[in-house]
Amino acid sequence: MSSIIDVQGVSKSYGGVLANTDISMQVQKGGITGLIGPNGSGKTTLFNSIVGYHPIDEGSIRFEGKEISKLPVQSIARLGLLRTFQQTRIYGAMNGVENMLISLPHRKMRFMDSFGQNSKADYERADMLLDFVGLYEKRFLKSGSLSFGQQKLLEFAMALMNEPTVLLLDEPTAGINPTLINGLIDRLKRANTEFGITLFIIEHNMRVIMNMADKIYCLAHGKMLASGTPQEIQGDQRVVDAYLGAH
Amino acid sequence: MKKAIFYVALLVFITAAPFLFPDFRTQLATLWLMIVVSMTWDMTGGQMGYNSLGNIFFYGTGMYVAAIICIGLVHDVGLYNDAARSEIMKFTDTQYFVGAIVGILGAGIFCAISAVVIGYVTFGLRGPYFAIGTLGVAIAAGELVSNWEWVGGGQGIALPVYPGDLDTGKIFFYFLFAICGVVLFIFLKWLYQTRFGAAVNAIRDDEEKAEAMGIHTLRYKLTMWALAAFFVGMVGGISAFQLIHFEPLETAYQTINLGIFMVVCVLLGGKGTLWGPIIGAILFHVIKEVTWNYLLGWQWVALGALIVVTVVYFQDGLMGWLLLKKPEWFGVRVEKKESTTESVGGAS
Amino acid sequence: MDQILGNISLLFEFPVVNLKIVIDGLMIGALFALAAYGLALVWGVMNVKNLAQGDFVIAGGYVAWYLAKLGLPPLFGVPIAFVIMWGIGWVIYKTVISRVIERDLFTSLLATFGLAIMMAQIMNLLFGSDTQSIQLQYDTLYMFDGFVDIPIAKLLGVAMAAALAAGVIFFMKSSRMGQAIRATAQDARAARVLGINTEKVYSFTFSLNAAICGAAGAIIVMVWVIQPFYGITYSIRSFVIVTAAGLGNLPGVIAAGLGIGAAEQYGAHIFGIGYQQAIAVLLLLFVLIYRLIQQKRLRQSLK
Numbered sequence: 001m002s003s004i005i006d007v008q009g010v011s012k013s014y015g016g017v018l019a020n021t022d023i024s025m026q027v028q029k030g031g032i033t034g035l036i037g038p039n040g041s042g043k044t045t046l047f048n049s050i051v052g053y054h055p056i057d058e059g060s061i062r063f064e065g066k067e068i069s070k071l072p073v074q075s076i077a078r079l080g081l082l083r084t085f086q087q088t089r090i091y092g093a094m095n096g097v098e099n100m101l102i103s104l105p106h107r108k109m110r111f112m113d114s115f116g117q118n119s120k121a122d123y124e125r126a127d128m129l130l131d132f133v134g135l136y137e138k139r140f141l142k143s144g145s146l147s148f149g150q151q152k153l154l155e156f157a158m159a160l161m162n163e164p165t166v167l168l169l170d171e172p173t174a175g176i177n178p179t180l181i182n183g184l185i186d187r188l189k190r191a192n193t194e195f196g197i198t199l200f201i202i203e204h205n206m207r208v209i210m211n212m213a214d215k216i217y218c219l220a221h222g223k224m225l226a227s228g229t230p231q232e233i234q235g236d237q238r239v240v241d242a243y244l245g246a247h
Numbered sequence: 248m249k250k251a252i253f254y255v256a257l258l259v260f261i262t263a264a265p266f267l268f269p270d271f272r273t274q275l276a277t278l279w280l281m282i283v284v285s286m287t288w289d290m291t292g293g294q295m296g297y298n299s300l301g302n303i304f305f306y307g308t309g310m311y312v313a314a315i316i317c318i319g320l321v322h323d324v325g326l327y328n329d330a331a332r333s334e335i336m337k338f339t340d341t342q343y344f345v346g347a348i349v350g351i352l353g354a355g356i357f358c359a360i361s362a363v364v365i366g367y368v369t370f371g372l373r374g375p376y377f378a379i380g381t382l383g384v385a386i387a388a389g390e391l392v393s394n395w396e397w398v399g400g401g402q403g404i405a406l407p408v409y410p411g412d413l414d415t416g417k418i419f420f421y422f423l424f425a426i427c428g429v430v431l432f433i434f435l436k437w438l439y440q441t442r443f444g445a446a447v448n449a450i451r452d453d454e455e456k457a458e459a460m461g462i463h464t465l466r467y468k469l470t471m472w473a474l475a476a477f478f479v480g481m482v483g484g485i486s487a488f489q490l491i492h493f494e495p496l497e498t499a500y501q502t503i504n505l506g507i508f509m510v511v512c513v514l515l516g517g518k519g520t521l522w523g524p525i526i527g528a529i530l531f532h533v534i535k536e537v538t539w540n541y542l543l544g545w546q547w548v549a550l551g552a553l554i555v556v557t558v559v560y561f562q563d564g565l566m567g568w569l570l571l572k573k574p575e576w577f578g579v580r581v582e583k584k585e586s587t588t589e590s591v592g593g594a595s
Numbered sequence: 596m597d598q599i600l601g602n603i604s605l606l607f608e609f610p611v612v613n614l615k616i617v618i619d620g621l622m623i624g625a626l627f628a629l630a631a632y633g634l635a636l637v638w639g640v641m642n643v644k645n646l647a648q649g650d651f652v653i654a655g656g657y658v659a660w661y662l663a664k665l666g667l668p669p670l671f672g673v674p675i676a677f678v679i680m681w682g683i684g685w686v687i688y689k690t691v692i693s694r695v696i697e698r699d700l701f702t703s704l705l706a707t708f709g710l711a712i713m714m715a716q717i718m719n720l721l722f723g724s725d726t727q728s729i730q731l732q733y734d735t736l737y738m739f740d741g742f743v744d745i746p747i748a749k750l751l752g753v754a755m756a757a758a759l760a761a762g763v764i765f766f767m768k769s770s771r772m773g774q775a776i777r778a779t780a781q782d783a784r785a786a787r788v789l790g791i792n793t794e795k796v797y798s799f800t801f802s803l804n805a806a807i808c809g810a811a812g813a814i815i816v817m818v819w820v821i822q823p824f825y826g827i828t829y830s831i832r833s834f835v836i837v838t839a840a841g842l843g844n845l846p847g848v849i850a851a852g853l854g855i856g857a858a859e860q861y862g863a864h865i866f867g868i869g870y871q872q873a874i875a876v877l878l879l880l881f882v883l884i885y886r887l888i889q890q891k892r893l894r895q896s897l898k
Binding site: 298300368369371372373374375376378379380382383384386387390391393394503507510514544545547548550551552553554555558559560562 | 644646691694695698699700701702704705706708709710711712713714716717719720827831834838867869870872873876877879880883884887890891896
């Protein structure tokens, strides 16, 4: 496997506070990579640096070999590097199907295509993916009226609709009913295997990430603390200390 | 079927209107102007969430471009605008009509291009900055043009008079405006249900999310504004020929006149709907024409008050109000029903 | 074109002309800064972008002008305009602004634009559309062989503006209300949780803004001219200054205000007085573009 996202020596500070110091990491193509760390360890900062929400002070971020650390959000998204939001963002005034159809991969359309109607295949794919995340029954409801967990699933389905190369998920299980978490883990894994989407997941819930990822990076105090397979991370005393220290 | 009859009847009425109400031909033409500018304002304001206060820029620019093309095809523009000479320089009938048609189309095209150029800069601005930035563009354009002697400076331009008799002239301009309006309506009806329309709505509802989903936000925004500008530019061009004489600050770049009327019309009728701007424009135009002369100089104060009251108390407009009261008219019924059974199911 | 080049070369031939332009610009800029400070206050505290800002200035000017016409000493106009505009600001807050605060930004922008139209038209009906000013009986200082003339009236105006600004800053720093205003500006919800009556803070802030503008207008009518429809230009100048300086940056507002004043004087000198309005607006576009480029470097847009 080759790396698809390559982060080299990235530093980022906010008004003197070092949020990320000299971070280097890789996301392997076709795999599931996890990013963990206690609160305030700089996970979201790193994530935002990758997707282009703020400039970085030093270092380089490459996506499929292309430098993206200077590109704005939409250009990065158009390369096929997609993100979901920690506080879900869906179009609340539209129903599920409309939300899905808006998520069609516009980057793959020619300009004139965007003046076309949605094809039957588009509708079928929307229905299929809504079924995949278990929202088929609720597809005509105004999405704003869905529960938080369901909105999260809808956002996930929208991301799949967009046919990304890499999907960055910011705490996918936060705020989701614990009984639904196993189902979500299963779907994330299937998105990885069946749709061939590389996943890069920030997660707080250790059980979730240990079950899914094949490679995990652990941040603490803005520095890369440890990396390795789930087993290695679980056995790493520094990681345990970092988490205990944070509590 | 019922819809087809409705539209055919409407079209017949539109065609017959200037003959049914011969005394109101100019009024009706102005009504069409209001309808077109309201609909185009809603394209960005209502559908895309970019509230421009400067769309009047395209109206004024359309006027000037149409006039310059029409004059330039036959005479030297600078000489013509040298106040004394416009009386002497004459146009033949063919020159007039060719000039008018080419000028009006050229105005539309020029405005579309300038929308892309201006939009490339201003669409980096969001929300209120966009509104103020576009207002700035409109005011600046008016001030600069009024200092530009080649196009007549503060005096403006006097175009040739319509060569036929007065009544056919009125009918001619009525139909120019009406064709613009009808074409625009059909175009928008189609546009709003393409993927493009959906993407533009996505930009309105959450631009950051739309960006994060890889939608070409800037490209779509520019396209939408250019399309709007094309139509505003054309009606601007038509107005130039209809008014015969126009000057920069009060007629062409009339920021607080037509420039704000269009916003009020859309708000009255309902933002982000196909019919809202049309209904709003009719409502506003009728109210204005009926009351304007009775207000004895206080009409502008009343207009300001109308804006404030509309914005504060009635922002969703007539269509928004109907949507709230009669959601089934808008096909929201399915969801409504499902959600009620849903909640019942959840409760039991 | 020749005229413009001639005007520019004049600046190089007689450097002292620059001094006159800069002094004039700074004196006017001080008044711009005052109005802009009010806007920054309202913008920062209640997130209302007030397009009627300039009309408050002009209204304050007409209050002072009317009083002077009734025979009151002109300098009294400043405090009285302050008080009267406070009242008008309070009424406008209660009737309009308080209802749009929680809504989206375009609502408040458009509502204040409607107010601006109303105010300008009412002043037009009450006072007529002629330009007005108050003539003060003070001498003019001549320096550099008469190249630079500074009317003492203008100096007095600047001094009053400075005193007013100092008073407001002192008030914001030391009084309880000032603290409450600053707390609300940082986080209205937290302030509410901590027992600050934000409604009162809002109405106070808006009234204060109107009063500051009114006083600025009362000074402007003594050193310059006013006209019912000049308001929008002052609103735009205020926006330029606040956009250039950023919110909550008082030294920046003052610097930007003085800078805009000087830039406008230079523009008027080079391009001619007919372009004065255009220059004020073009400066807005320049500042917006500059800020955009700045934001682009931060991978952000200007929100």
